[in-house]
Amino acid sequence: MNKTLYLVDGSSYLFRAFFSPGLNRLTSQDGHPTGVMYGVTNMLKRMLDEYDPEYMVVVFDAKGKTFRHDMYAEYKANRPPMPDDLRMQLQPTKDLIKAMGIPMLEIPHVEADDVIGTLVKKAESLGIETLVSTSDKDLAQLVSDHVTLVNTMSDVVLDVAGVKEKFGVEPEQIIDYLALIGDSSDNIPGVNKVGPKTAVKWLHEYGTVDNIIAHAEEFKGKVGEYLREGIEQLKLSRELVVIKKDCDVDYQPGDFALQEKDIGRLNDIGQQYDMKRFAELKAEDVKQQVSEPRIEYTCIQDMETLEQWLSAIKHAGLVAFDLETDSLNPIGARLVGMSFSHSAGAAAYVPLAHETEEPQLPLDDVLQAVIPVMQSVDVVGQHFKYDLNVLSGYGQQITSQKFDTMLESYVLNAAASRHDMDSLAALYLDKKTTKYEDICGKGAKQIPFAQVSLADATHYAAEDADITLQLHHELWSRLSTAEQKKVFTDLEMPLVQVLAGMEQTGVLLDSEELARQSEQLAIRMADLEEQAHELAGKSFNLGSPKQLQTILFEEQGLPVLKKTATGQASTSEDVLQDLSGEYELPAVILEYRSLSKLKSTYTDKLPLEVNAKTGRVHTSYHQAVAITGRLSSANPNLQNIPIRTKEGRQVRKAFVAPEGWVLMAADYSQIELRIMAHLSGDENLLAAFNNDVDVHSQTASQVFETPLEEVSSEQRRAAKAINFGLMYGMSAFGLSKQLHISRKEASKYMKQYFAQYPKVAGFIESVKQQAAEQGYLDTLFGRRLFFPEINNRNARVRSGAERAAINAPMQGSAADIIKQAMLAVHEQIAGADDIRMIMQVHDELVFEVRREQAADWSEKIKSLMEQVVQLDVPLVVDYGVGDNWDEAH
Structure with a gap:
């Protein structure tokens, strides 16, 4: 056997x-x-x-x-x-x-x-x-x-x-x-x-x-x-x-031995528990459920067939549309083909630039035929912002996109799954899709999509469109009756066009300035390395955790504060931070690491991100990553450019305006604290913002028992850490570490803080309770934020989820506000030739403005952003103008 x-x-x-x-x-x-x-x-x-x-x-x-x-x-x-x-x-x-x-x-x-x-x-x-x-x-x-x-x-x-x-x-x-x-x-x-x-x-x-x-x-x-x-x-x-x-x-x-499926029983269970993939099984589906034969999609190689498909699409009024290209970077990517689907199982692929002797239609003819039809129907996409950017390179645009399955899934439940098509198909349709690697191979043996046979390319690309349409029907049936539907229709979907425009515009970079900074960083790192070797009494690799473990904990006898999963003494940043208060070598290592990361991630790498065709850097904004609704960015990651150190702030000098233009940065001031005041209804916090009192100084006055006018800058800095720390669910232990004080003293500060703002304490407790009972919280504007680990039996995991839940209503509402501001600003500047929105970072929008119109536009943008929503406290926007981002910030 x-x-x-x-x-x-x-x-x-x-x-x-x-x-x-x-x-x-x-x-x-x-x-x-x-x-x-x-x-x-x-x-x-x-x-x-x-x-x-x-x-x-x-x-x-x-x-x-x-x-x-x-x-x-x-x-x-x-x-x-x-x-x-x-x-x-x-x-x-x-x-x-x-x-x-x-x-x-x-x-x-x-x-x-x-x-x-x-x-x-x-x-x-x-x-x-x-x-x-x-x-x-x-x-x-x-x-x-x-x-x-x-x-x-x-x-x-x-x-x-x-x-x-x-x-x-x-x-x-x-x-x-x-x-x-x-x-x-x-x-x-x-x-x-x-x-x-x-x-x-x-x-x-x-x-x-x-x-x-x-x-x-x-x-x-x-x-x-x-x-x-x-x-x-x-x-x-x-x-x-x-x-x-x-x-x-x-x-x-x-x-x-495996037995035949009991289709009737599966159907009964599926209907009883609303499990669609089982509820829709029928007896005639047995064979398909077992073997799942490959669907034969249409490969369009002549204009007559294309026109027939376009006619069917017009009649359907709804189409899933997808592009195949030669690059993951949409700016400058070359079209290899396109696919569309107007009903489940009915999908087609139009090859355009495959390296084959088989007939393919001319690209210009296809674009002239397809784009007007796409503009006349409702378009469904999966991460369609990519497709919009690709089409922009051919002078084409589609403004009729009404649905995006990635965003439907994200708004429905940001924490439920990854939001790529393959993951969503498995979760919502119980379908295993064809992967890119299945037809192109992996690693060094991977071939370009243009070299894939038309038969394999047709199945892969048409299946993408088919699955996208099926996903839309499934997700929309869930989202259309959900409370968060308005977030999708009024916020996330309109934002796709705005972000696509920003990505296409890009930002100008001064590569010579970055080269100069890299050189300075290299000199400073060499000095720190020499200093570290002197303190250690020997040469060693500063980037080697193993060598650092030996020197710090075995040779110099520093206390082991934390261990790794394998039982080794940890040399993580937080450990070195704690040690640096009493020991010089950890402080030197920390500074060296900080400068090394800055050099490798930004000053050395950013010039490599400049697009050869446009001469600009084109970041990609991601809508479906952070569970709070915040945008993230990549290639380059603009959100993580450090601003707390002098060297980090210098990087912003390299983001510059073109000749005759300036950069203008508009930044919401203390927006999350203002939202906390609005949500908690705390009278003292509301009064501080409504009377234009510096809230950090007010907190310092109470916590340190000092008259408001006598609060020192050091006390204000500590109060700022308390204001933001407690809003992020920080414990007395965390506050003691951040302020380098005893836990007893930190507990005293927290007690005095909550005595000053009693409704904030009640709000935090109600948020934790609501998250634990429901598993989710809502922002001011209906975005639903899920916390799947809020009741985890592991105390460490559960505490992390509770901390995230405490801050989520503020951070999520702030994310919604900045997105509403982007939509309002986009509408205001549409058609203007003297201003363009080029970056969004945290609570800040950055613009290129013609120098002579900068003052006028700055006031308009400030007013628009401050009035975009009405809270119980005023929204305040600070702005600056300069030849580079650092000056404008």
């Missing part, structure tokens, strides 16, 4: 799905959670697609205690009860698996690991290979020449060599390794203070736990004491982690 048995750790799948940020908010219309049902069946479908197994079984943990509880009463004592949302999905998930035709096993009083271990042993005795799908490290002890583990979520495959690479020991040593380090989730004790690094070291030296125990007296120091004290505990731990291979499982692998 020359077959492979596929064993699925069902319990592992359940928890992976339950804690997946993209799944744990999915529910049916009546509120029944469905994320686990989706997640588990998605993972199983992926197993079926990738391995096409003949024999497969999903193994679940049974209810109740097991033999391990008899051995150790505290086994798994730390585990909280199963969450209700997971328990509610257990039986429906199992019903789905059964209806999918996949065998299941659940043996009373036996854990899934032991059932899997027993089946592995039986398969080996029959000469059958086994592949186990799990994320459980305990199962690594089963790996052999005939047993492999695979984690379908991360695509990590563990064979014998893989186990050794991942854990540092052989598979047969995994039991002893696990016994030494213990397992907090199962409450297996292990040896006190022994982590993975120590366990690997001991097993390399002694081979086994038995040998370690035999030589226990030879272990020195505190860890040796812990070992000797915990020998009996270590023996118990080893017994607990051993996976049994002799359970009473009366099955042969041949019993696990």
Whole structure:
């Protein structure tokens, strides 16, 4: 029987799905959670697609205690009860698996690991290979020449060599390794203070736990004491982690043959829980569900066929439109082809510049025929801003785009998934799409799209249009009835055209200025390197964490404040920051790192970003990244240009205006604090802004018990850190670190702050409570911000989500306001030839303005931005004008 048995750790799948940020908010219309049902069946479908197994079984943990509880009463004592949302999905998930035709096993009083271990042993005795799908490290002890583990979520495959690479020991040593380090989730004790690094070291030296125990007296120091004290505990731990291979499982692998799907049952479950991919199954779909044959799309190679398709598109009134090019950079990219779809399964590709002898239509003829039709119907795109930028290079524009599936998904739930087409197709349509690498290859062997055969190019490109249209129908059916629909229709979609125009315009860069800065940075870095070598008493590589660990913590004896995941002393920035208060070398290293990053990321790299055709830098703005709605940018990343150091601010000098023009920067002042005042309704905070009192000085006056007129600049800086820190959910510990004060003093400052602004404290607590209860918060303008980890049982993860939730209403509302300002400004300057909007960074808009009109436009833009929304406090915009961005800022 020359077959492979596929064993699925069902319990592992359940928890992976339950804690997946993209799944744990999915529910049916009546509120029944469905994320686990989706997640588990998605993972199983992926197993079926990738391995096409003949024999497969999903193994679940049974209810109740097991033999391990008899051995150790505290086994798994730390585990909280199963969450209700997971328990509610257990039986429906199992019903789905059964209806999918996949065998299941659940043996009373036996854990899934032991059932899997027993089946592995039986398969080996029959000469059958086994592949186990799990994320459980305990199962690594089963790996052999005939047993492999695979984690379908991360695509990590563990064979014998893989186990050794991942854990540092052989598979047969995994039991002893696990016994030494213990397992907090199962409450297996292990040896006190022994982590993975120590366990690997001991097993390399002694081979086994038995040998370690035999030589226990030879272990020195505190860890040796812990070992000797915990020998009996270590023996118990080893017994607990051993996976049994002799359970009473009366099955042969041949019993696990996959069965036909029960289409009727899948349909019933799908309708009951509003799971569309199952609810729409019909008996005649059985063959398609099993084999999913490749759809044959149309390749358009003559004008008559093109005209027929364009006529059908006009009749439909809605079309998904997509371009294929020769570059990821849209500015200057060359068109290779285009595709469109007007109904599900009906899609076509028009090849334009493939390197083939087959007939292709002339580009100009196609553009003249296609663009007017696109302008006459509603266009659907996926990240269509890219396509708009490509078309601009051919003097073409499309202003009829009404939908973008990337943005529909983003507005619906920014945290649910990545928003690329492949991820969305898998999540919302349960479809596996053709990847670019599938037809072009990977790495050094990848070929340009223009060299792909027309048959493969047609399927790939037309499928993109087809899937995009199907995604739109699915996403719009969800979004059109959602409260956040207005954010999509009134904000995100109109902004696409605005951002496209900004990207096409770009910004002028002074490369000579950057070269000068690079030279100065190199000189300063050399000085710092020499200074560091003198302080260390030897030469070393400042960029090597390993060498730095040795010098700081072993040779100079500095305190170890934090360790890495592998147990090494951390040399991270926050650690060096803490150490630099008392030690000179960490301060020198920090400055060197800062300058090195500035040089490599900006002064050296920015000139390479200049487009040869336009002579300008064209950043790409990303709408669908930050969950708060903020824009981000790349190539170059304008959001991260440092402004807190003198050297960082110098980089802005290289962003310059063309001759006869100036740069004008308009920046919202303290916008998030103003939104906090509006949302909290705190009288003192409202009064400060409405009476034009400096809010940082007012806070300093209260916290430091100093008359307002006597507040020092140092006290104001500290108050500024308090104002913004508490708005970002900072704890007393965090505030003490930032201000370099004791935690007791930081707690005192926080108490005095909340005494001054009592409604702010109430607002923060209500935000945390609302986020925990709902899993989301709304901005002032209806953008829904989801926090999938807000109720995570891991305290560190949960605290991070709470901090994000505290600030999110302010940051999200500020993002919405700057976007509304961009739309208003765009409308105001449309058609003007003396001003253009070129950058958006945080709360700031940057313009190129003709020098003689700068004063007039500055006042107009300031007034427009300040009036774009009405809050209980005034919005204030500061502006500046100069020959470069630094001067304007």
